[in-house]
Amino acid sequence: MKKILIxxxxxxxxxxxxxxxxxxxxxxxxxxxxxxxxxxxxxxxPDLIILDIKMAEHNGLDLLQDIRKQFYNIPVILCxxxxxxxxxxxxxxxxxxxxxxxxxxxxKQKIKMALEGHIPFQSTRE
Amino acid sequence: xxxxxxxxxxxxADLIVGIPSYNEAKLISYPTQMASxxxxxxxxxxxxxxxxxxxxxxxxxxxxxxNTPTExxxxxxxxxxxxxxKGNNVRNLFKKSCDLGAQAVVVVDADLKSITPRWxxxxxxxxxxxxxxxAPLYIRHKYDGTITNNIAYPMxxxxxxxxxxxxxxxxxxxxxxxxxxxxxxxxWTPAVVEFGIDIWMTTTxxxxxxxxxxxxMGRPKIHKPKDPGESLGPMFLQVVGTIFDIxxxxxxxxxxxxxxxxxxIFGFGLGEMEMPPPVDVNLERLYDKFQAGFASHDALWKGIxxxxxxxxxSEVKTLGFADFEFPTNLWAEILIDFAVAYKNGAxxxxxxxxxxxxxxxxxxxxxxxxxxxxxxxxxEEVIEDQCIVFERSKPYLLRKWFDTE
Numbered sequence: 322m323k324k325i326l327i328x329x330x331x332x333x334x335x336x337x338x339x340x341x342x343x344x345x346x347x348x349x350x351x352x353x354x355x356x357x358x359x360x361x362x363x364x365x366x367p368d369l370i371i372l373d374i375k376m377a378e379h380n381g382l383d384l385l386q387d388i389r390k391q392f393y394n395i396p397v398i399l400c401x402x403x404x405x406x407x408x409x410x411x412x413x414x415x416x417x418x419x420x421x422x423x424x425x426x427x428x429k430q431k432i433k434m435a436l437e438g439h440i441p442f443q444s445t446r447e
Numbered sequence: 448x449x450x451x452x453x454x455x456x457x458x459x460a461d462l463i464v465g466i467p468s469y470n471e472a473k474l475i476s477y478p479t480q481m482a483s484x485x486x487x488x489x490x491x492x493x494x495x496x497x498x499x500x501x502x503x504x505x506x507x508x509x510x511x512x513x514n515t516p517t518e519x520x521x522x523x524x525x526x527x528x529x530x531x532x533k534g535n536n537v538r539n540l541f542k543k544s545c546d547l548g549a550q551a552v553v554v555v556d557a558d559l560k561s562i563t564p565r566w567x568x569x570x571x572x573x574x575x576x577x578x579x580x581x582a583p584l585y586i587r588h589k590y591d592g593t594i595t596n597n598i599a600y601p602m603x604x605x606x607x608x609x610x611x612x613x614x615x616x617x618x619x620x621x622x623x624x625x626x627x628x629x630x631x632x633x634x635w636t637p638a639v640v641e642f643g644i645d646i647w648m649t650t651t652x653x654x655x656x657x658x659x660x661x662x663x664m665g666r667p668k669i670h671k672p673k674d675p676g677e678s679l680g681p682m683f684l685q686v687v688g689t690i691f692d693i694x695x696x697x698x699x700x701x702x703x704x705x706x707x708x709x710x711x712i713f714g715f716g717l718g719e720m721e722m723p724p725p726v727d728v729n730l731e732r733l734y735d736k737f738q739a740g741f742a743s744h745d746a747l748w749k750g751i752x753x754x755x756x757x758x759x760x761s762e763v764k765t766l767g768f769a770d771f772e773f774p775t776n777l778w779a780e781i782l783i784d785f786a787v788a789y790k791n792g793a794x795x796x797x798x799x800x801x802x803x804x805x806x807x808x809x810x811x812x813x814x815x816x817x818x819x820x821x822x823x824x825x826x827e828e829v830i831e832d833q834c835i836v837f838e839r840s841k842p843y844l845l846r847k848w849f850d851t852e
């Protein structure tokens with residue numbers, strides 16, 4: 322079972338996404354803060370991270386750069402209520418960018434694509 | 448065989464900046480100066496050299512380069528008289544970098560007007576960390592780089608699975624180790640020794656598991672922009688021909704690729720984003736050239752394209768200029784059909800490539816119309832969506848490719 326880590330400071334989002342993705346057959350873990358995120362990724366070894374951008378104490382785009390420095394191959398989907406961050410070049414380091422919606426079909430589709438993504442002989446550092 | 452002038456008798460270097468050129472006497476001094484400043488400012492502890500790799504330009508490029516005052520020593524390399532091509536120049540650079548034992552090599556275009564010393568830092572620094580190939584990331588005008596946006600980026604991304612936004616940017620960094628790999632390749636085709644070199648370098652790095660990053664340059668690329676309908680010339684044939692050639696050779700790699708992955712990004716925190724200058728496009732001319740293509744290539748297109756794709760193209764033909772649209776999925780399938788026809792060679796590769804040009808004009812016309820009301824950021828989103836369409840076409844590519852092998 323693939324493990325998904327949701328990083329979002331809104332309880333409702335964590336609950337809604339968690340339930341929907343568990344129904345899809347994923348093992349879901351959540352955190353409401355970017356504090357200790359790298360340690361959490363290290364210990365939990367998720368197969369994919371869903372990362373909010375505008376959080377009370379953290380900017381998801383900066384967290385994304387931190388993740389990429391150590392875990393280059395973990396797929397990360399930026400999931401924000403705002404589409405404007407798409408224009409920030411930092412968002413290029415994510416696998417996908419999804420604008421939050423009550424309909425999770427796009428998010429589910431991008432999760433599937435990110436988990437299916439495959440390149441032969443891929444470097445671990447990349 | 449090449450011509451070399453090495454007045455400082457440089458025999459070793461850690462870091463090289465190479466500037467390929469042909470008839471760039473008017474513009475080469477500026478990137479040369481910026482390269483020297485960047486090498487001194489950011490890599491003062493390294494042995495550096497600037498190399499102009501030229502095609503024996505008759506306009507005085509050599510003098511303009513060698514007479515540019517720089518703190519960093521310079522070497523002039525040239526192909527023999529009569530031998531042209533950017534790829535030949537870059538191959539001379541590969542050889543020289545191996546001779547000098549360079550750890551890192553940066554290549555910048557000779558016609559660059561917006562290069563800063565920081566570009567040298569951002570293209571070279573990742574090479575002293577773990578990366579072997581550095582591609583540039585810069586803001587370009589939404590109408591600049593139409594071959595990149597409509598062919599090179601979506602095709603390399605969907606075929607090889609790596610997202611390199613400027614795979615033919617012209618400005619690159621690569622490790623000394625990768626220079627040796629490049630030299631050992633046996634596919635120095637006539638297109639690769641000319642403008643096919645950029646896409647060849649990027650794709651070869653992708654297929655050799657070289658750690659790749661994209662480096663943000665902080666300023667837009669300002670050089671001699673070209674109206675895509677006016678001055679396409681041999682560059683289109685060489686770039687696209689090289690993409691098709693490499694597809695044929697690297698099929699064992701790309702057939703395993705699914706979707707795509709981002710690459711590492713380097714060089715943020717450079718302050719305000721500067722906007723690139725506008726690029727003029729003559730839309731009517733693109734539309735007319737597309738329509739004219741039916742008169743000269745219709746029979747060949749019918750032979751190359753699958754029945755359904757040809758039918759959809761025929762529908763596009765009926766659209767007037769006011770409501771013209773050339774859908775992305777049709778364009779992706781056309782490129783796939785052409786790549787397969789090129790591999791099979793049944794219609795003659797030169798004719799196949801020539802006949803793709805009017806279709807490219809049609810697609811570019813539609814692309815420019817679609818982007819007209821958009822900001823550069825919105826245009827980027829369109830290009831990203833277009834890449835997803837190309838990635839979704841991969842099963843079609845696999846079916847077509849292996850049905851006909």
